[in-house]
Amino acid sequence: xxxxxxxxxxxxxxxxxxxxxxxxxxxxxxxxxxxxxxxxxxxxxxxxxxxxxxxxxxxxxxxxxxxxxxxxxxxxxxxxxxxxxxxxxxxxxxxxxxxxxxxxxxxxxxxxxxxxxxxxxxxxxxxxxxxxxxxxxxxxxxxxxxxxxxxxxxxxxxxxxxxxxxxxxxxxxxxxxxxxxxxxxxxxxxxxxxxxxxxxxxxxxxxxxxxxxxxxxxxxxxxxxxxxxxxxxxxxxxxxxxxxxxxxxxxxxxxxxxxxxxxxxxxxxxxxxxxxxxxxxxxxxxxxxxxxxxxxxxxxxxxxxxxxxxxxxxxxxxxxxxxxxxxxxxxxxxxxxxxx
Amino acid sequence: xxxxxxxxxxxxxxxxxxxxxxxxxxxxxxxxxxxxxxxxxxxxxxxxxxxxxxxxxxxxxxxxxxxxxxxxxxxxxxxxxxxxxxxxxxxxxxxxxxxxxxxxxxxxxxxxxxxxxxxxxxxxxxxxxxxxxxxxxxxxxxxxxxxxxxxxxxxxxxxxxxxxxxxxxxxxxxxxxxxxxxxxxxxxxxxxxxxxxxxxxxxxxxxxxxxxxxxxxxxxxxxxxxxxxxxxxxxxxxxxxxxxxxxxxxxxxxxxxxxxxxxxxxxxxxxxxxxxxxxxxxxxxxxxxxxxxxxxxxxxxxxxxxxxxxxxxxxxxxxxxxxxxxxxxxxxxxxxxxxxxxxxxxxxxxxxxxxxxxxxxxxxxxxxxxxxxxxxxxxxxxxxxxxxxxxxxxxxxxxxxxxxxxxxxxxxxxxxxxxxxxxxxxxxxxxxxxxxxxxxxxxxxxxxxxxxxxxxxxxxxxxxxxxxxxxxxxxxxxxxxxxxxxxxxxxxxxxxxx
Numbered sequence: 001x002x003x004x005x006x007x008x009x010x011x012x013x014x015x016x017x018x019x020x021x022x023x024x025x026x027x028x029x030x031x032x033x034x035x036x037x038x039x040x041x042x043x044x045x046x047x048x049x050x051x052x053x054x055x056x057x058x059x060x061x062x063x064x065x066x067x068x069x070x071x072x073x074x075x076x077x078x079x080x081x082x083x084x085x086x087x088x089x090x091x092x093x094x095x096x097x098x099x100x101x102x103x104x105x106x107x108x109x110x111x112x113x114x115x116x117x118x119x120x121x122x123x124x125x126x127x128x129x130x131x132x133x134x135x136x137x138x139x140x141x142x143x144x145x146x147x148x149x150x151x152x153x154x155x156x157x158x159x160x161x162x163x164x165x166x167x168x169x170x171x172x173x174x175x176x177x178x179x180x181x182x183x184x185x186x187x188x189x190x191x192x193x194x195x196x197x198x199x200x201x202x203x204x205x206x207x208x209x210x211x212x213x214x215x216x217x218x219x220x221x222x223x224x225x226x227x228x229x230x231x232x233x234x235x236x237x238x239x240x241x242x243x244x245x246x247x248x249x250x251x252x253x254x255x256x257x258x259x260x261x262x263x264x265x266x267x268x269x270x271x272x273x274x275x276x277x278x279x280x281x282x283x284x285x286x287x288x289x290x291x292x293x294x295x296x297x298x299x300x301x302x303x304x305x306x307x308x309x310x311x312x313x314x315x316x317x318x319x320x321x322x323x324x325x326x327x328x329x330x331x332x333x334x335x336x337x338x339x340x
Numbered sequence: 341x342x343x344x345x346x347x348x349x350x351x352x353x354x355x356x357x358x359x360x361x362x363x364x365x366x367x368x369x370x371x372x373x374x375x376x377x378x379x380x381x382x383x384x385x386x387x388x389x390x391x392x393x394x395x396x397x398x399x400x401x402x403x404x405x406x407x408x409x410x411x412x413x414x415x416x417x418x419x420x421x422x423x424x425x426x427x428x429x430x431x432x433x434x435x436x437x438x439x440x441x442x443x444x445x446x447x448x449x450x451x452x453x454x455x456x457x458x459x460x461x462x463x464x465x466x467x468x469x470x471x472x473x474x475x476x477x478x479x480x481x482x483x484x485x486x487x488x489x490x491x492x493x494x495x496x497x498x499x500x501x502x503x504x505x506x507x508x509x510x511x512x513x514x515x516x517x518x519x520x521x522x523x524x525x526x527x528x529x530x531x532x533x534x535x536x537x538x539x540x541x542x543x544x545x546x547x548x549x550x551x552x553x554x555x556x557x558x559x560x561x562x563x564x565x566x567x568x569x570x571x572x573x574x575x576x577x578x579x580x581x582x583x584x585x586x587x588x589x590x591x592x593x594x595x596x597x598x599x600x601x602x603x604x605x606x607x608x609x610x611x612x613x614x615x616x617x618x619x620x621x622x623x624x625x626x627x628x629x630x631x632x633x634x635x636x637x638x639x640x641x642x643x644x645x646x647x648x649x650x651x652x653x654x655x656x657x658x659x660x661x662x663x664x665x666x667x668x669x670x671x672x673x674x675x676x677x678x679x680x681x682x683x684x685x686x687x688x689x690x691x692x693x694x695x696x697x698x699x700x701x702x703x704x705x706x707x708x709x710x711x712x713x714x715x716x717x718x719x720x721x722x723x724x725x726x727x728x729x730x731x732x733x734x735x736x737x738x739x740x741x742x743x744x745x746x747x748x749x750x751x752x753x754x755x756x757x758x759x760x761x762x763x764x765x766x767x768x769x770x771x772x773x774x775x776x777x778x779x780x781x782x783x784x785x786x787x788x789x790x791x792x793x794x795x796x797x798x799x800x801x802x803x804x805x806x807x808x809x810x811x812x813x814x815x816x817x818x819x820x821x822x823x824x825x826x827x828x829x830x831x832x833x834x835x836x837x838x
Contacts, residue, residue, distance in 0.1 A: 168351075169358030172814045172821075174772045176779065177794070181363075181810060184798055185370035270676065274780065277678055278795065293678050297784070300686045312679040320674035 029255060033332035043328035049321035053127050060128030075125075075287065078107045079116035094118065097299075100306050111306035113295060122287035123310045129288040130318065133202055133272040134265040140207025141264060145214025146257045150249050152215070153222025155241070163219070167212045178209050179271055183280040198283040202275065206268050214260040218253045225252055255333040262326035266319055273315060289315050345826060352822045359814040364602045367803040367810075369401070377801045378614055395614060395804070396601050400469050404597040407474075409467035409565065411572065412583045415551040421463050421582075423545055463550055466587070473586055475566030547582055555582055606811045611804040620808040623793065628775070630699060631789030634708050635778065639770055642713035642720065647763070649717070650724035651751045654732055665721065672718025680715040681780055698786045708781045727762050731755045761828060768820040772813040 037043045067074040070084045077086060081093035094108055094116040101108050107118035152163035170178065186201035194200040225231060226249075234244045275281035276290025284291075289311040296308035374397065375388035383391075392398045400406045413421040470477060547555045555578060559571050565586075572584035587593075605611045611620045653665040688707045689696040695704050731737065732755055740750045756763075779791040786792075790809060797805040 165351075165354055165358060168355050169362060172355055172359055172817045173362070173810055174813060174817075177772075177810060177813060180779075180794070180798060181366045181806065184806070185366040187370075189370070273676060273678065277780070278783075280798070290678075293676075293682065297682055300682060301689060308682065312676055315676050316674050316679075319676070320671065323670060323673055 029333065033255075033329075036332040037328060040328055040332075043325055043332075046321040046325035046328070049317060050325060053318050053321075054131055056124055057128040057131035060125045063125070064128075075117045075121055076115075078105075078118055078121065079112065097304055099304075110310050111304075113307055114299075117287075119292075119307045119310050122292055122307075123289070123314050125287040126289040126292060126311060126314060127318070129199065129276075129282055129286065130269045130272055130315070133199070133206065134268040134322075136203040137206035137210060137268040138261050138264045140203065141209075141211040142214050142257050142261050144207070145211035145260065146218055146250065146253065148211070149215040149218025150222050150245055150253060153219040154226055154245055154249055160219075163215070167215050170209060171212050175209060175267075176271065176274065179205050179275060180278070180280060182208065183275060195283075199281070199286070202272060202281055206271060210264050210267060213264070214257060217256045217260065221253045221256055222249055225249055259326070259330045259333055262322065262329050266322045266326065269315070269319060269322070348822060348825060352818045355818050356815060359811060359818075360603055360606050363606065363807045363810055364599055367807045368598060368602055374614070374801065374803065395612075396598060398469065399596065399598045399601065400471070402597055402599050404469070404594050406469035406471050407586045407589055408469050409473075409568065410585050410587050411465040411547070412585065413463040413550050413581070414583055415549045415553070415581050421465060421547065421550055423465070423547060465547075470565075473565060475564060475569070477565040549581055553581070602807075605804075606807065609808060609812075611808050613802055613805050615800055615802045615805075620805060623805060624790065624808070624812070627788055627790045627793045630787050631775065631782065631791060633705055634781065634787060634789065635712070635775075637705070638709040638712035638778075641709065642716050643767065645713060646717055646720035646724055647756070650721045650728055651755065653721065654725045654728040655747065655751060657729060657732070666725070669718040669721040669725075672715075673722070675715075675718075677715050677780065680711050681784055684711040685784060696785075699788065704785070704787075708778075708785050708787065712778055712781060723766065724759075724763065727759045728755060731758050764824055764827075768817075768824045771820045772817045775813060775816055 037047075063072060066072045067084070070086075073082060073084045077084065079094045081088060081091050083089045091105055094105070094112050096112060096114055096116045098104070098108055098112045098116075100111045100119075107121055110118070110120035110123065112118055113122070148163050148166075152160040173181075182205040183201055186196035186205065189196040189201070196204065231244060231248055234248055235241075239247075272281055272288070273290035273293065276288045277294045279291075279294070281290055282288045292307050292311035296304070296311070299305075300308055375391045376383070379387050379391045389398070411421070544556060544558050547557065549555060555575065557571055557575055559568060569584045569586075572578065572582055575582075609621050609624075612618065613620065613623060649665065653662050656662050684707055685696050695701065695707060698704065736754060737750060740754055745754075775790065779795060781787070782789045782791040783795050794806065794809050797803075797809070
């Protein structure tokens with residue numbers, strides 16, 4: 001970007017001649033961060049793993065849509081040896097509690113559960129639940145946190161007090177307990193096509209409680225930004241508060257939102273697994289890593305390790321990749337928060 | 341300083357109030373059909389209504405600007421006042437009448453010289469709360485918030501007759517049953533407001549008073565609440581035996597609502613279990629020790645391990661030990677807690693089956709403690725390492741090394757003291773879990789602690805217990821944060837209180 005500087009100004013302000021002589025190459029925070037991440041093979045590897053999970057999740061969405069329209073067999077139909085229309089095929093029904101067997105039908109590669117359902121298919125479909133919970137919960141939480149944090153920090157006074165009161169109230173109840181309580185309150189609540197006792201309630205519950213961290217960080221950052229000269233200048237030139245907030249404050253705290261998103265994603269995935277394990281997450285019958293682990297608790301004692309291992313391994317690599325990528329992202333975007 | 345302390349305390353009180361509002365929203369307003377969950381789906385409407393009365397669910401939600409119809413028995417027998425018969429009409433349900441079984445009769449009832457009647461004898465019938473009830477309130481309004489569900493069975497007129505004749509001889513305890521057959525016409529009429537022009541069905545109620553006498557009141561043609569009062573009080577054969585009135589309304593009855601009762605019960609911990617009517621405090625006292633027995637050692641050991649490992653790793657920054665430590669803690673953070681839990685229990689089961697479940701042996705506590713400590717280690721080490729690294733780069737550490745201070749002296753005397761602030765905050769954050777124990781660990785190891793209690797309360801919809809636990813946690817947490825904030829000056833003189 002070329003900067004035009006009038007000659008009188010250039011003469012008055014020391015150092016501007018150099019800018020005039022050599023146009024400044026823009027090195028914004030974003031291009032800097034992208035460059036940093038591009039050089040970082042660990043970050044790229046983790047991003048690839050996350051993308052893989054996302055692909056599996058999207059595949060899961062398509063699979064369920066196709067299964068609903070009888071194009072591909074559902075989990076149950078695979079288990080009972082039926083085709084997509086419920087007609088028996090020459091493949092025998094899947095054995096129940098079968099150990100992993102690579103020579104059998106592909107659905108039995110990771111073994112089957114007590115119902116004969118494929119552990120492999122369940123694990124793959126579990127990715128859909130985890131990824132969608134991580135994504136949607138944060139799509140709810142991060143904008144709320146961003147907006148409330150910016151408002152609290154910029155306006156101060158009573159708006160600040162109300163928002164701080166709101167998040168300190170929510171924060172004074174341990175997260176998992178609050179989640180459980182909200183999910184409890186959502187029992188049997190329906191609103192149009194949304195069924196809050198199921199996974200929609202999970203999105204909302206996680207969204208409602210996980211904006212706190214974002215809000216805190218954004219508020220603290222806005223408190224600093226508010227005192228900076230360019231904000232003062234904007235205010236002095238008569239810009240409306242809302243416009244300053246949108247044009248000057250929000251773009252400068254956006255990196256915090258992105259960091260929060262990546263950290264919140266991990267939290268949401270882990271919370272979903274714990275809630276589903278407790279039976280408060282996804283509805284019964286929907287494959288999820290948490291419900292798989294719950295079902296496998298007793299299996300493990302009987303020596304049936306495959307369902308548990310599949311779910312735990314799937315979750316391990318997702319959380320590992322998300323954790324490391326989140327760290328690298330934070331390092332790239334916010335040098336002050338950098339891990340030494 | 342004093343001003344800061346006061347403001348800080350005021351802020352904490354506001355937060356606690358916020359928590360009470362939140363628990364009210366979560367556990368009280370979203371109750372759903374709580375009576376059906378506890379009395380049973382098939383219970384009579386009256387049984388459900390009695391349950392709701394018992395736990396105060398019948399009260400107005402936020403502010404009590406309501407009144408209700410009260411029928412008071414002025415005779416001095418020892419039998420309960422009840423509706424002996426509600427013939428051919430909506431009667432009892434139309435008026436929203438319900439037996440009072442929980443609240444003792446008002447003290448003005450029994451004179452001071454008379455021996456007070458046993459509290460179980462209901463001598464008052466009350467209606468449902470109706471906002472701004474007065475003489476002009478139309479009759480259907482009385483039933484508006486009555487939990488009326490049409491009974492499945494169609495009432496045959498014969499059955500009604502039978503019930504009526506039966507009730508004349510049966511024990512008063514069977515009365516709720518006799519009111520049942522008349523429910524169907526009740527709802528039919530309640531949905532179409534009775535007008536004087538139409539041929540309104542006859543509404544006759546027979547009250548059995550406490551001295552055994554009966555009073556037959558004809559409500560036919562009554563359209564407003566005032567008509568109901570008149571029908572009872574001006575009854576030719578009443579002679580002051582049964583007094584109908586509206587519940588009194590004073591400046592303080594405004595606070596006689598679910599919300600203010602919730603606040604009061606939360607603060608005083610006076611709630612009772614919806615399941616077995618045990619006191620909340622007794623339940624917490626029973627379950628608390630088991631939770632503490634697991635969580636205190638677990639957090640203590642976990643914290644000590646994390647600090648030691650983090651200090652060492654941070655001190656030898658950049659070495660292989662550091663890299664391996666960080667790598668392991670990143671891996672540890674990614675292992676789901678459930679995996680630690682279930683694998684730990686599985687291994688225990690193979691080594692010593694008796695130690696894998698329950699609290700029969702005191703040594704059963706070791707495995708859960710170890711699991712909690714190990715599972716949290718990864719995250720803790722990383723967190724503390726970052727904090728300690730900030731300090732180990734400072735000049736005073738280099739000076740101490742140059743002077744030849746031994747490693748433990750540097751780490752635990754100088755560095756740790758300077759990182760106390762964030763560490764302390766982090767420890768306070770874990771205090772709620774100290775009390776609650778660990779939900780998952782307690783549940784799967786069969787430890788009857790508060791976490792286990794929480795989960796079983798959710799499963800049995802025991803809202804008062806859940807509310808009590810959540811409030812206790814929030815209270816302790818808020819108090820902890822308050823104490824930390826105030827004690828910052830002790831550990832860090834750089835922090836100046838405004």
